[in-house]
Amino acid sequence: MNLPRSREGWYLLVFLALSLTGLGLLAGREIGDGEGWLDTTLDIVQGMEAVVVVGAMATYAIMEGISMLAERYQQRRFNEGKAEGKVEERKAIIRALNANPSKTYTSEEVRRLIEERRDS
Numbered sequence: 001m002n003l004p005r006s007r008e009g010w011y012l013l014v015f016l017a018l019s020l021t022g023l024g025l026l027a028g029r030e031i032g033d034g035e036g037w038l039d040t041t042l043d044i045v046q047g048m049e050a051v052v053v054v055g056a057m058a059t060y061a062i063m064e065g066i067s068m069l070a071e072r073y074q075q076r077r078f079n080e081g082k083a084e085g086k087v088e089e090r091k092a093i094i095r096a097l098n099a100n101p102s103k104t105y106t107s108e109e110v111r112r113l114i115e116e117r118r119d120s
Contacts, residue, residue, distance in 0.1 A: 007063060015059040022051030092117050 026047045030040050096113055097105060105113070 011063055018055035
């Protein structure tokens with residue numbers, strides 16, 4: 001599995017938080033059983049196998065889920081901005097054409113006006 005380099009630290013922090021929480025819950029459950037310290041320690045170590053696997057899966061799901069949602073949000077904002085820009089461009093072209101209502105524009109002049117607006 002190749003993790004993105006920009007979020008390596010976050011993967012580690014989330015995994016550490018989930019693992020320590022699981023360890024705490026597991027230790028709390030096992031310590032209350034009244035067994036000897038060796039049996040309790042072995043039970044905690046055996047239980048940590050599942051905690052680590054579940055923690056790793058949860059960490060990956062959380063981090064990739066956040067990334068996916070962020071990308072969707074950015075794409076939506078980009079599309080909204082693009083649509084807004086097109087509306088503003090049309091308004092600017094209409095204002096430019098209406099600036100001189102007595103003049104009749106050829107299609108070449110309109111194309112040139114559009115290009116000028118896009119370049120500015």
